Amino acid sequence: MNATTNHTHQPLPRSKRALSHFLARELLYDFMMGRLDLDRTAAMHEFLKLNSDLQEELQAMRSADAYLENLAKTKITREHLDDLSGVRSKAFTYMAQFRFQNWPDIVKWTSEAFLISFAVAILGLFVPWRAIGNQLSNKVGPQILSVLTLDYLRSSGDSENYQQPSDTNINQPAGDGEKNVELAANVTVGANEIKKPDTIKTEEKVAPPSATETKLAEENTVIAMNEASGQTSVAPREKPAAKKDPQLEGFVYSMMMSLTNTNELTPEIREKIRGFGGAKAGQVELGWRKTNPPGSYFHFSMPEANYEQLTQTLGQYGRVRIYKNPHERLMPEGQIRIILWIEDNMVNTQDEEKPQK
Amino acid sequence: MSHLELLEKLALFFYFSILDESRAQSATVRAIRKIKMDLLKKKIKEDEFTVSDFVRVTSRLMESVKKHDKPTTLAYSSNYIVLPEKSNWGPWFELKKALNEREFRSLLYSKVLKLTDVEIATGLDLPVGTVRYRIGRALKVLGTIHFSGATSHERHH
Numbered sequence: 001m002n003a004t005t006n007h008t009h010q011p012l013p014r015s016k017r018a019l020s021h022f023l024a025r026e027l028l029y030d031f032m033m034g035r036l037d038l039d040r041t042a043a044m045h046e047f048l049k050l051n052s053d054l055q056e057e058l059q060a061m062r063s064a065d066a067y068l069e070n071l072a073k074t075k076i077t078r079e080h081l082d083d084l085s086g087v088r089s090k091a092f093t094y095m096a097q098f099r100f101q102n103w104p105d106i107v108k109w110t111s112e113a114f115l116i117s118f119a120v121a122i123l124g125l126f127v128p129w130r131a132i133g134n135q136l137s138n139k140v141g142p143q144i145l146s147v148l149t150l151d152y153l154r155s156s157g158d159s160e161n162y163q164q165p166s167d168t169n170i171n172q173p174a175g176d177g178e179k180n181v182e183l184a185a186n187v188t189v190g191a192n193e194i195k196k197p198d199t200i201k202t203e204e205k206v207a208p209p210s211a212t213e214t215k216l217a218e219e220n221t222v223i224a225m226n227e228a229s230g231q232t233s234v235a236p237r238e239k240p241a242a243k244k245d246p247q248l249e250g251f252v253y254s255m256m257m258s259l260t261n262t263n264e265l266t267p268e269i270r271e272k273i274r275g276f277g278g279a280k281a282g283q284v285e286l287g288w289r290k291t292n293p294p295g296s297y298f299h300f301s302m303p304e305a306n307y308e309q310l311t312q313t314l315g316q317y318g319r320v321r322i323y324k325n326p327h328e329r330l331m332p333e334g335q336i337r338i339i340l341w342i343e344d345n346m347v348n349t350q351d352e353e354k355p356q357k
Numbered sequence: 358m359s360h361l362e363l364l365e366k367l368a369l370f371f372y373f374s375i376l377d378e379s380r381a382q383s384a385t386v387r388a389i390r391k392i393k394m395d396l397l398k399k400k401i402k403e404d405e406f407t408v409s410d411f412v413r414v415t416s417r418l419m420e421s422v423k424k425h426d427k428p429t430t431l432a433y434s435s436n437y438i439v440l441p442e443k444s445n446w447g448p449w450f451e452l453k454k455a456l457n458e459r460e461f462r463s464l465l466y467s468k469v470l471k472l473t474d475v476e477i478a479t480g481l482d483l484p485v486g487t488v489r490y491r492i493g494r495a496l497k498v499l500g501t502i503h504f505s506g507a508t509s510h511e512r513h514h
Contacts, residue, residue, distance in 0.1 A: 026490075026493075028493070028497075029489065029492065029493025029494075029496060029497070030489070056504075057497060057500070057501075059500075060497070060500030060501055060503065060504035061493075061496050061497055061500040062500070063500055063503050063504050064448075064496050064497075064499040064500035064502075064503050064504070065468065065496060067445075067448060067499070067503050068464070068468035068469060068496075068499070069468075070443070071373075071441065071444060071449065071468075071469055072469045072470075072471060074373075074438060074439065074440055074441055074469075076364075076365045076368045076369060076437065076438060076439070077437055077438065077439055079437075080368065080437040080438070081361060081364050081365060081368070084364045084367075084368060084385060084389060085360070085361075085364065087386050087389045087390060087393075088390070088393070
């Protein structure tokens with residue numbers, strides 16, 4: 001057992017490792033660096049003793065190593081390292097170039113001018129200058145449309161059904177109480193209601209109220225008078241507290257209707273107006289036919305005393321919307337000026353607007 | 358690898374490789390930019406940039422530089438580089454002409470920049486033995502140049 005154990009622990013005897021010239025040359029660098037094992041190192045020592053050319057080669061390599069050791073002491077100056085520290089990536093460099101501060105002056109000025117002009121153009125296009133102008137003019141010189149006060153009687157003329165709107169000053173006229181009358185008053189005063197005197201004057205002379213004006217008027221100041229089948233008792237009164245422009249001391253009544261057979265009814269209505277003392281006030285004849293939008297235009301003056309009769313008569317034809325607008329023209333005492341526009345109703349869908357005649 | 362260490366090794370690598378101050382500087386700047394871009398893309402901090410990464414980046418950059426690489430005069434200004442005492446750039450200049458690029462670069466990494474063989478092998482994606490073989494061969498060539506120069510110099514004197 002002991003012999004066997006000793007045998008395993010002792011290295012096997014082997015022959016001396018001989019090196020060829022080629023192998024010794026290839027191992028020369030590792031030999032110089034001390035990377036070879038003991039046997040190889042010993043073999044290299046033995047081989048070098050016998051080969052002077054390899055000795056010279058080893059000496060040259062050691063000389064080169066020493067040369068490189070000295071060369072490796074080369075240093076970069078601190079200034080240059082600081083310069084290199086300031087080097088940025090290309091992306092950073094490009095970004096820096098695109099910064100506004102780094103732009104050329106001419107490009108800066110051009111871009112600024114372009115931006116300013118663009119901003120001005122945007123302001124000019126999208127800011128509602130007209131609305132702002134209207135607001136400002138309202139603040140400077142408020143022109144409040146006179147508030148039309150009407151009595152609203154309902155149906156049978158029963159005084160119990162009479163309701164006085166809280167925001168209006170209504171004097172109840174003596175209603176006859178015979179027929180069902182439905183009146184509704186809704187008074188709104190707004191900026192769009194204001195019309196400058198010169199504008200109104202032009203409208204009077206040239207043409208009947210346009211559809212746009214009619215629509216605006218409907219949105220703002222609406223006095224709806226629904227007449228089912230009876231009489232209408234309307235007594236317009238001015239609100240005492242309403243402020244008026246000194247130049248707009250007069251009034252003009254705008255009445256609007258929509259009938260299906262306007263053309264046929266126009267002569268009849270004309271005669272009735274004349275019967276109430278109505279006389280042409282504008283430059284066109286009573287019942288002037290207009291094509292676009294189609295309808296009949298009546299511009300007339302008449303005694304104020306016949307106003308109620310007129311509204312009752314018109315109410316028999318259909319729904320009448322009445323607007324009372326301030327106007328610079330002051331009518332003589334007892335006279336009122338009325339613009340009646342009867343539009344051709346192309347679509348006959350509303351039962352309440354069926355002509356009674 | 359610290360920031361200053363990286364910068365210095367980059368500058369030295371290109372100085373010893375290109376042997377032209379202005380071209381070496383521009384190559385160094387290009388290398389720094391590329392490394393910063395790589396770090397930015399891979400979202401790696403500069404401290405995590407390893408020596409093997411340095412070897413990989415510089416060897417690839419030198420592939421593009423070597424097309425225009427012609428050893429010129431050895432002119433270095435003292436503002437940028439501090440040469441050791443009794444330094445002689447002649448053998449290095451001759452070595453550049455005598456060696457191929459792979460052996461020259463291996464020797465530069467190992468003996469001048471003092472990188473380990475493993476780091477060089479990792480960066481070049483080569484076995485360590487191959488790297489050592491290149492270094493040994495380059496060293497023999499340099500030794501021949503340097504030793505013969507020294508002996509001839511001694512003979513002159």
